[in-house]
Amino acid sequence: MSHAIITRKLSHSFAGKQVLNNISFEVQTGEIFGLLGPSGAGKTTLIKLLTGQLRQTDGDAELLGTDTRKLGAPEHRQIGTMMDNFGLYERLSVYDNLLFYADICHVPRGRVTEILKGIRLYESRKTAVSKLSKGMKNRLSLARALMNDAKVLFLDEPTSGLDPATTREIHAILAEQRQKGTTIFLTTHNMFEAESLCDHVALLNGGSIVEYGEPAALCRKYNxxxxxxxxxxxxxxxxxxxxxxxxxxxxxxxxxxxxxxxxxxxxxxxxxxxxxxxxxxx
Amino acid sequence: MDMVAAIFKRQIKDTCKNKTIFIQFVMFPVLTLIMNKAVKIDGMPDNFFVNLFATMYVGMAPLTSMAAVIAEEKEKNTLRVLRMSNVKPQEYLLGIGSSIWLVCMLGAAVICAAGSYGLREELAFMAIMAVGNFASLLLGAAIGIWSKTQMMATSITVPVMMVFAFLPMLSMFNATIAKMGKITYSVQIGSMLERIDTLHLGPDNMGIVAANVVVFTALFLIAYRKCGLE
Known part of the structure; x- marks a missing residue:
């Protein structure tokens, strides 16, 4: 399969307001694709449409060859998501959070330790999530998304509000995932992140894609x-x-x-x- | 069933660490133990405090816990992550509901142990509490599903819980309240517990509890159809 994600004239409106308008792009398997746009541009809505959390009002979208309106258990097992708000159990420990998702995803429990070490949270495994810093919560949220060795990762603002050191750590993890052949779809409003990480980017404004291409090529085009x-x-x-x-x-x-x-x-x-x-x- | 078991285990762990919820399960059993030993009044019916607190427990603990847990999961987006992890709504509700029901039954067992019952009466006590806890869970689930946030859930749960938890007690002091309160499951649970030594459960008791369960199921379904688990 050459494309992990395809959208054709995808549109979505909510309460009479057009949130996304005629979105068309393709994400190749194994690439990091960045969706850039300011807050409220429709980035999170697009992730929700692509992961089947919302249904578009018009147009088509495919994830791993399946219409996103028909995503079922087999497709969900192949994707990992990290949304802007963490969705972690604050009172449980780091380890218990991942253990729970390991059980949910039918992943061997040994994988939890492996992932915690990989994402450098092993030392904090007994700490309650409520006591973690924002950067650590971000990493834990990413660890959860990586739990099932997903073919496609959807990351919503993975480094938003983080210090440069933690941002670099997360970038390193994402680069490692790309090496493994994982397709990564990330939203960001951090241009440096997009330039340094992404193979292709789409610039989203007011619900429409205003430009699409390789970051370096776009910069050259507008020089x-x-x-x-x-x-x-x-x-x-x-x-x-x-x-x-x-x-x-x-x-x-x-x-x-x-x-x-x-x-x-x-x-x-x-x-x-x-x-x-x-x-x-x- | 793997999903249900995982959610069940996680919820038990979370309940033990959630002071606000945990106290709901501990308060009435502890109160029963203390009051049953400490307060002796001439002419007071047998197992007075056991029946009183058991009925209040049924009207309060499962209802508030279920509503709070579901509303919190919605508010903090953990429920959305679960749905994205392919957990079906029925698996989630069964996992959460069964864990809260089990903890409620442990509390009920402590309350029961505080009373002076024979084995058959104890079994009947636990069976009545099981039905009462189930009815409360259904109503709590409906409120939790209906609410977008914990605050919204609390603002609905508190008045509802006060009606169901305190009606049996208020019915003792006021004939009009007693007459009106008969249509609620908690008053009927209290009535059944009072007559547990005769092991005679009238058709009116069971009929009204069943009618309450039907109404709560309908409310649950309406809430689920309208709001789902989003």
Missing amino acids: YLNKLRVTLKDGEVVLLENGSDSAPQIKEYLEQERIAAIHSTEPTLETVFVELTGRGLD
């Missing part, structure tokens, strides 16, 4: 300036044409040892998003 930004050691910034005409000037700076940094002027994903929608991602 209207197409220049080189040379920052000199004295703080001066010089913009040069991105072509052979600029070579003598750069050579001169190099000979004078004046260059602090050279960058292209391609925009970040956030700049692209602002360009396309007139609003930021936060």
Whole structure:
């Protein structure tokens, strides 16, 4: 199977309000797909539609080759979800939470210890979830999603509000999952996360996809300036044409040892998003 | 049944760590033990406090616990995660309901042990409590399913629980309340417990309890159809 997720003109409205409008994209098996958009753009609704928690009002969606309106036990066993709110049993320990889901998912109990070690929560296994930090709860929630060796992971804002160190840890875990061939569908409003992790991204605004593609390709596509930004050691910034005409000037700076940094002027994903929608991602 | 067993075990663990719920199960059995030993009044019927607290227990513990547990799971999204993990609504309700029912029956056993009963009376006591706890569970489940949050569940449960838990006691003091209260299952449970030594359960007792169960089942189904477990 080449595509884990396919949507065609997917639309959803709720209480007379159009939440998603004509959403079409494909997610290849084994890739990390990022859905970028500000709060209220419809990201969580899209995950709910794709996982069968909601039914679309129009259009089609397929998950692992099955119409999302007909998802049953076999498909649910192949997906793992981590939603924005943790859905953990706060009074139970870390270990008991995972043990419960191991029983629910018919996973051998030994897998709990394996996952706890893998996600670096083994030392806190006896701690009640209510006493964990937000980052630890995020990791536990991710551990639960990984419990059944899912073919597709749906992660809703997996690093939202986390410190950089925990974010890096979660990114490492996701990269490891990709190595194993797991398809990951994540929503985020963190452009760095999308740029560094995702193979493809879709920019969602007001319920519609405004752009879709590889992060680097999108940044290049919207690089209207197409220049080189040379920052000199004295703080001066010089913009040069991105072509052979600029070579003598750069050579001169190099000979004078004046260059602090050279960058292209391609925009970040956030700049692209602002360009396309007139609003930021936060 | 694996799912039901897993939910049952998890709920038992959670109940033991949830002080608010746990106290519901402990309060009346402990009160019964204390009052039964400490208070002796001339002319007081046999097992007065046992019957009184058993009836209040039936009207309070299963109802409030079931409603609170379901509403909390909805509010904290654990129920959504369970549904995503392919747990069927009937498996969830059976797992939660059976665990709360079992804990309620343990409490009932303690209350029963505080009374002075023979073996046959004890069995009858437990059977009556089993039916009463089941009726309360159904009503608690209906309220839990209907409520979106724990706060909403509490605001519905408290007045309902007060009616069912205190009607049997208030019926002792007021004839009008006694007359009106006869249509409730808790008053009938109290009535049956009072006459347990004769082991004679009138058709009116059983009929009214059965009618209550039918009404609660209907409420449960209406709540489930309207709100589901979302």
